[in-house]
Amino acid sequence: MRRLRRAAVLAALVPCLAAQAPAMAAPPHAARAGAAKAAGAPAAARARDQVTIALTRMTAKVSAAGDRITVTGTVQNNTGKAVPSLGVRLRFSQQRMTSRSMLDQYAATQPYNLSGYSPTVPAAGAVPAGGKQAFRLSMKATALGVATFGVVPVGVEAVNAAGQPLSGGVTSFVTVAPKGRRVTPVKIGWVWPVIDRMHRTNDRNFTDDQLAKDVAPGGRLAGLVAAARGSRTPVTWAVDPALLDDVRTMATGPYTVRPVGTSITKEIAPTAKSAAAAAWLGDLKTAVGSSPYFDVPYADPDAVALVRWKMTAQLKAAYAADNLQVAADVLGRPADARIAWPVAGLAGRGTIDQLTRLAKIGKGDGALLLSKQMFEDPVTGYTSGATTTVPTSAGNRTAVTYDDELSRIVSQDDGAPGSAVLVQQRFLAETAMISAETSVPRTLVVAPTRHWSPSRQLASGLLAASSAAPWLKAVPLDTITRAAPEPRQYAGYADANERNELGGPYLAEVRRSLVKGSDQFSSIMVPPAETGYRKGVLRAVSASWRGHNGRAVRSRDMLARQLAHDMAKVGVLRTVISLAGRSGEITLTVANDLPPGRRIKALLRVESGNRAKLQIGRIEQPHYLEVELNGGQKVAKRIPVQVSGNGNVTVHADLVSPADGRVFGPGQDITVRTTALGRTALLITGGALAVLFLGVGVRATRARRRRKAEAAVDGSTGGMGATAVVGAGLPGAGPAGAGFPPDGGDRLPDGSPTGFGTATGNGAGAHAAPSGVPGAHAAPGAPPAAPADPWRPAEPDRTGDGRPSGGRHRGGNGG
Structure with a gap:
C-alpha cells in the first residue's frame, strides 16, 4: 500500500517538474546539444545536428511593447541531402524567468520547448546538403506578454516542409526593460587579463613563435588590447610581467626559436625582431593609459602548489621587484592597484597568508581577488555583493569575489559561428536577473579566465553592454574594493581542487x-x-x-x-700538474666560455686532498683567490704550495659566490704529481753520501802511500846492532837524524811521511829502515837481505845460531 502511495505522488509531480524545468522534458539528444552550445561546443560536436544555426545579430533588450525583436543569421543543412522546403522561425515563451537557475535550464534546451512561435520564413529555394541560407526574423515585443522588468527566452529553429522541428536550433534571451521603471543598477567591475602561457625556457630560447601571431592584428592579445582601447567602459588590467618580457624580447630581437625536443647545441638561425610585437607594446601602453592595473607575479606561478610543496622561495622570487619592473618599464609607470589573484580565485589559508604578505595587502589597502566558491552564500534570496573579508594570520583582509557563473559565460569559446551573440545575450540576461532580484545596492566583478581568447567582436560587445544596460553601472575595481564588506563565512579550499594543481x-x-x-x-x-x-x-x-x-x-x-x-662553460679546467721541490706554485686556469657581456665574479677555492703531503697556501686552508672574467675569457691563477712527500695528490678546486658563499657546480679535481723528498730522507741520503766519499778518500790515500813506499824500498834490515840511516838521498851512513825534520817527525826531506815511526828499543834515538822497503840500505858489513813482502807479517828476529831473539823486528836493534 505504501508503494502505491509513493507511485501516485511521483506521478503527480512529473508534470510539475516538466513545467518548471523544460530541459528535463526535452529529448536527451536535444538537451545534450543545447548544453554543448551553451558551453561553446566545437563545430565537430555540432555536426551531429540536422542543421547549424548561427546568429549574427539579435535584439538585446526591449523597452516598450511596440519595439520589435529582430534576429539575423544563417542556417546550414547537415542532413546529407537537399531540403526542398527548409523554413526558419522564432520560438518564445511568455513566462518570465524568476531565477538564474532557470536561465541555465532554458539555455540547455531546444527551442521547440518554448510554447510560442512566429510565422515560418521559408528559404528562397531548396537548400543543398552542406549549403547555407541566410535569414532575418522579426516580431513585436507585445507577443512576449511581459510588461515588467525581466528576462524571457527567445529561440530560433528550422523546420522541414511538414513543419517538424529539426535538431540544431538555438535558445537565447531577451531582456525587457520598460521605460520609466526604476531599477537599482548593479556596479560592475571588469578584470581584463593580459596573461599568456609560457613561450620560453631560458631567456634566450623561445619554444615556439605563437606569440608573434597572438600580438599581430587579428591575434588573441591584439584583440583584447584593441577592444579595451576602443571602449569607454573602465577596466582594471591584470598584467603578467613575463608576457611583456617575452614580447619586448621579440620587439628588440633578434630572438631564437628552438622547439622542444631540438638539440640544445644545434645551430638555429635567429628570427628577426618583430614589428608586430613593438606595435602591440605601444598599443597596450596607450590602452592602459591611466587605468588602474596590477601585476600578477612573474610567469603567474601556481601559488597553491608551491605553498603545498614548500617551494615558497619561488613564489617570493616571482614577486621580486626586479621581476616586476618590466611591466613598469613597458607601461611607463608602476602598478597602482594592489591585488593578489590566485589561479582560478581559489587558495587555502597558507597560500592566502603568503599572497597577502608578498602583495603587501594591508588592512584597508588592497584586496585578494577570489572566487565566490571560497565563501558560504548568505541566506538572503539574492546574489550577494562582491566585497567581503577573508581571515589571514595578520587579521581580516579585504576580499573581492567575482561571480563564477558570469566568468564562465564570458570565457566560453566563441570561435563557432554565432557563439559571440549567444554569449553576449546570456551575459545581459544574467546581469538583468541579478539586478531584478532585489533593490539592495550591490557590486559585481567579472574576471574571465586568465587565457581568455574572445573575438574582438565579443570583447567589445561585452564592454559596450556593461555601459549601455540601464541595470548596470561600470566602475573600476578599486571602487568595489572600497565598498563596505558583507560578512560571509570563509568556506576554505576544497580538497578536490588539488587534482588541478601542478603535481x-x-x-x-x-x-x-x-x-x-x-x-x-x-x-x-x-x-x-x-x-x-x-x-x-x-x-x-x-x-x-x-x-x-x-x-x-x-x-x-x-x-x-x-x-x-x-x-659547464664556467669553471676550472682539468689538468695534471708536476711539482718538484719542497715548495713552489701550481697554476690553475679558470674559464668563462659564456657569450661576451656575461661577466662572472667568484672566489677560486683550492683545497688539498691530503694535507699531510701537500699544503695549499702559506697559513691555512682552504685557499681563496678572487676571479672576475668577462664572457669568452680565461685567467691563470698561481697557488703557493708546500710539499712534505712525493707521489700523486688530488687538489679540489671550485668557484664560490663572494656574496653568500654558495658553491658553483661540482668543482674540479686536479692531480698534482710531487717529486720532493722529506727532511728525514734528505739527512739519511746526505749522511750516506758523506760516508761513501770519506771511505773512498781514505782508501785512495792508502793506495798512494803504498805505491810510494814500494818505489823507495831496495832492501831489508840485516844483523843486530846495525843502524840503518836514511841520508839525504845518498848511499851510506850520514849524520844522525840527517834528512829528517828538526822535531824528529817521520818525514822525508821533501816533507812526505816515511811510513814508519821513531825507533825504539836498545837503539834509542836511532832510525832503521824496515826490511823490504825499497830504497833502504843496510849498515856496512851486513849481508844483504832478501826483499820482504810488504803484505806478509815480519818473521821473528833470530840470533846468530838461528834461534829466535825473543822479539819482533821493529825497525831498530833488538834487545
Whole structure:
C-alpha cells in the first residue's frame, strides 16, 4: 500500500517538474546539444545536428511593447541531402524567468520547448546538403506578454516542409526593460587579463613563435588590447610581467626559436625582431593609459602548489621587484592597484597568508581577488555583493569575489559561428536577473579566465553592454574594493581542487634539476648580467601548465639540459700538474666560455686532498683567490704550495659566490704529481753520501802511500846492532837524524811521511829502515837481505845460531 502511495505522488509531480524545468522534458539528444552550445561546443560536436544555426545579430533588450525583436543569421543543412522546403522561425515563451537557475535550464534546451512561435520564413529555394541560407526574423515585443522588468527566452529553429522541428536550433534571451521603471543598477567591475602561457625556457630560447601571431592584428592579445582601447567602459588590467618580457624580447630581437625536443647545441638561425610585437607594446601602453592595473607575479606561478610543496622561495622570487619592473618599464609607470589573484580565485589559508604578505595587502589597502566558491552564500534570496573579508594570520583582509557563473559565460569559446551573440545575450540576461532580484545596492566583478581568447567582436560587445544596460553601472575595481564588506563565512579550499594543481613529482624534479643550479649560476653573475635561469624556473612552475602535463615535462627537461650545458662553460679546467721541490706554485686556469657581456665574479677555492703531503697556501686552508672574467675569457691563477712527500695528490678546486658563499657546480679535481723528498730522507741520503766519499778518500790515500813506499824500498834490515840511516838521498851512513825534520817527525826531506815511526828499543834515538822497503840500505858489513813482502807479517828476529831473539823486528836493534 505504501508503494502505491509513493507511485501516485511521483506521478503527480512529473508534470510539475516538466513545467518548471523544460530541459528535463526535452529529448536527451536535444538537451545534450543545447548544453554543448551553451558551453561553446566545437563545430565537430555540432555536426551531429540536422542543421547549424548561427546568429549574427539579435535584439538585446526591449523597452516598450511596440519595439520589435529582430534576429539575423544563417542556417546550414547537415542532413546529407537537399531540403526542398527548409523554413526558419522564432520560438518564445511568455513566462518570465524568476531565477538564474532557470536561465541555465532554458539555455540547455531546444527551442521547440518554448510554447510560442512566429510565422515560418521559408528559404528562397531548396537548400543543398552542406549549403547555407541566410535569414532575418522579426516580431513585436507585445507577443512576449511581459510588461515588467525581466528576462524571457527567445529561440530560433528550422523546420522541414511538414513543419517538424529539426535538431540544431538555438535558445537565447531577451531582456525587457520598460521605460520609466526604476531599477537599482548593479556596479560592475571588469578584470581584463593580459596573461599568456609560457613561450620560453631560458631567456634566450623561445619554444615556439605563437606569440608573434597572438600580438599581430587579428591575434588573441591584439584583440583584447584593441577592444579595451576602443571602449569607454573602465577596466582594471591584470598584467603578467613575463608576457611583456617575452614580447619586448621579440620587439628588440633578434630572438631564437628552438622547439622542444631540438638539440640544445644545434645551430638555429635567429628570427628577426618583430614589428608586430613593438606595435602591440605601444598599443597596450596607450590602452592602459591611466587605468588602474596590477601585476600578477612573474610567469603567474601556481601559488597553491608551491605553498603545498614548500617551494615558497619561488613564489617570493616571482614577486621580486626586479621581476616586476618590466611591466613598469613597458607601461611607463608602476602598478597602482594592489591585488593578489590566485589561479582560478581559489587558495587555502597558507597560500592566502603568503599572497597577502608578498602583495603587501594591508588592512584597508588592497584586496585578494577570489572566487565566490571560497565563501558560504548568505541566506538572503539574492546574489550577494562582491566585497567581503577573508581571515589571514595578520587579521581580516579585504576580499573581492567575482561571480563564477558570469566568468564562465564570458570565457566560453566563441570561435563557432554565432557563439559571440549567444554569449553576449546570456551575459545581459544574467546581469538583468541579478539586478531584478532585489533593490539592495550591490557590486559585481567579472574576471574571465586568465587565457581568455574572445573575438574582438565579443570583447567589445561585452564592454559596450556593461555601459549601455540601464541595470548596470561600470566602475573600476578599486571602487568595489572600497565598498563596505558583507560578512560571509570563509568556506576554505576544497580538497578536490588539488587534482588541478601542478603535481608533487613534477615540482620535485624542478627543484632537483633547476632550482639549485639556477641559484648557483646567478650568484656568480655580475649585474646587470643574468643567466636567465631563475626566470626559467618561474616559467617552469607557471600555472599555465595546468592540464598540459606532457608539454610541461618536455619544456622543463629541455631547460635542465640548457642549464647543465651553460654551467659547464664556467669553471676550472682539468689538468695534471708536476711539482718538484719542497715548495713552489701550481697554476690553475679558470674559464668563462659564456657569450661576451656575461661577466662572472667568484672566489677560486683550492683545497688539498691530503694535507699531510701537500699544503695549499702559506697559513691555512682552504685557499681563496678572487676571479672576475668577462664572457669568452680565461685567467691563470698561481697557488703557493708546500710539499712534505712525493707521489700523486688530488687538489679540489671550485668557484664560490663572494656574496653568500654558495658553491658553483661540482668543482674540479686536479692531480698534482710531487717529486720532493722529506727532511728525514734528505739527512739519511746526505749522511750516506758523506760516508761513501770519506771511505773512498781514505782508501785512495792508502793506495798512494803504498805505491810510494814500494818505489823507495831496495832492501831489508840485516844483523843486530846495525843502524840503518836514511841520508839525504845518498848511499851510506850520514849524520844522525840527517834528512829528517828538526822535531824528529817521520818525514822525508821533501816533507812526505816515511811510513814508519821513531825507533825504539836498545837503539834509542836511532832510525832503521824496515826490511823490504825499497830504497833502504843496510849498515856496512851486513849481508844483504832478501826483499820482504810488504803484505806478509815480519818473521821473528833470530840470533846468530838461528834461534829466535825473543822479539819482533821493529825497525831498530833488538834487545
